[in-house]
Amino acid sequence: MTASLEQTRLLRTPLPGPRSQELMRRKTAAVSQGVAATMPVFAVRAAGGIVEDVDGNRFIDLGSGIAVTTVGSSAGRVVDAVTDQVAAFTHTCFMVTPYEGYVAVAEQLARLTPGDHEKRTALFNSGSEAVENAVKIARSSTGKDAVVVFDHAYHGRTNLTMAMTAKNMPYKHGFGPFAGEVYRAPMSYPFRDAAEVDGKLAAARAIGQIETQVGADNLAAIVIEPVQGEGGFIVPAPGFLAALAEWCRANDVLFVADEVQSGFGRTGTWFAVEHDDVVPDIVVSAKGIAGGLPLAAVTGRAEVMDAVHPGGLGGTYGGNPLACAAALAVIEILETEGLLARAREIEARLLGRLGDLRQRDSRIGDVRGRGAMIAAEFVDPATGNPDGALAKAVAAHAHSQGVIALTCGTWGNVIRFLPPLSISDELLDEALDIVAAGLEQVS
Structure with a gap:
């Protein structure tokens, strides 16, 4: 299912790359501005836990097209x-x-x-x-x-x-x-x-x-x-x-x-x-x-x-x-392929890593979810109020380093983790390392 696309993160160009920039100019001229995009890169292939763009950059996928490609994009069967x-x-x-x-x-x-x-x-x-x-x-x-x-x-x-x-x-x-x-x-x-x-x-x-x-x-x-x-x-x-x-x-x-x-x-x-x-x-x-x-x-x-x-x-x-x-x-x-069990394995890995982050950084107010549907809620540690700017900044860092991360929440202060169930532990850990680095960088 994943042999056609190497399962590694790779940044060949600054983001967005030149071909994505050209496509974004075409999008601006042809598509309603009401249809926004989280990242200014254009996909050309996806499989397993990786999405590749038109410039040859490969991104770790923590979004699954908003919980759609659960079994992985273009799964063989x-x-x-x-x-x-x-x-x-x-x-x-x-x-x-x-x-x-x-x-x-x-x-x-x-x-x-x-x-x-x-x-x-x-x-x-x-x-x-x-x-x-x-x-x-x-x-x-x-x-x-x-x-x-x-x-x-x-x-x-x-x-x-x-x-x-x-x-x-x-x-x-x-x-x-x-x-x-x-x-x-x-x-x-x-x-x-x-x-x-x-x-x-x-x-x-x-x-x-x-x-x-x-x-x-x-x-x-x-x-x-x-x-x-x-x-x-x-x-x-x-x-x-x-x-x-x-x-x-x-x-x-x-x-x-x-x-x-x-x-x-x-x-x-x-x-x-x-x-x-x-x-x-x-x-x-x-x-x-x-x-x-x-x-x-x-x-x-x-x-x-x-x-x-x-x-x-x-x-x-x-x-x-x-x-x-x-x-x-x-x-x-x-x-x-036992993917219900795999979802529970992903849950344990995500909750474990994010829980450790929360113990070290009080700006993560809550870690919650089930299976491969896990979230971290960001707050002002002094007041507990939602911190949407922090969530946005951490997600932006992840994007710049080749990780597709999505925010959500009534106040926009939550980062959600929705990886395909076909993602490897290695890719998941690498993506979480980048999210953690982003949180540290913002501080």
Whole structure:
């Protein structure tokens, strides 16, 4: 899988190199400035834990295209499956003449998502689209309109999912008005919940607000990321998700797990909600599901999914045959190559190294996460206030030294570590050395 690209970091030119500079000039002239780029380098190849740019520079990949290339970019089995499919047919539209690949993906999702109940799946193109359809399904099934989301949440960039997303800039600013009947509840954020670190107490706080401001009789669904993504890789306190799910069951409210970033092996289980022994009514998948091809899914209880009238779900490209072929290959790779266990190995390595850094430098306020979804939160050590400038500076140092590192968090003060599960320990250690050097340099 990685033989075609040497698995070493290499800087042949100052960054960005001359060819990337030329491409950036073309981008500026042709692409909307609203489409920004984290790094001003243009990729030409990627495999394993390395991305190579047009100037021959090789970067250690700690981003996986934002949690997409979980099994590694252009993994051999994915390439073979897509090549075979593209030679057969590229598109017919499943709503016109169906094909087996779509059905096979739905069957696999019924097997892999939590719970042994009967399930149904509908396939879409993106995480935003899938989340929006999950809300449509919840409303159709329950006959209720309201949806509850949480502080620090990110659910997408469509009109409805922008309403569901917490952070204004850059996701919502200037794009309103947004869809209605979306309400926000307080999230369990153990690092910043000074008093309510207990998950059940944090859930009681959220439920109390939901009951008084929304009312269970009006509420179709609670939608939550089991590990929040853009919000800062926030892992709720133990018991929080389970208490919310229990309240949902008792009040005819659907529990929807948005696993767009945290699903498909990223956290060391197929879905992050499994860490809390919660069985959702609906699970939303995307990102890592198809190895880089656009695919998303909504999988839920049969009676919930079948409540929608025929023709109410779909889309021209939803469940594209190439993406379905890729998804089936990704599932095979994750299972046969032991990559769930590999995610847990990466977790131990990242938490160990970052935990050591935190012990030595009080500007790292918290280290958290699951599997290959780990974050370091940067703070002012005197006040504990978020330090977004520090996170940005450390990430910029990593970029200059050939490491792809991404920031996130409501205040932009978190660096997230999302390496492909195919990355080597050597590359991971080298990248962490560079991040540590960046932190020291900023001081």
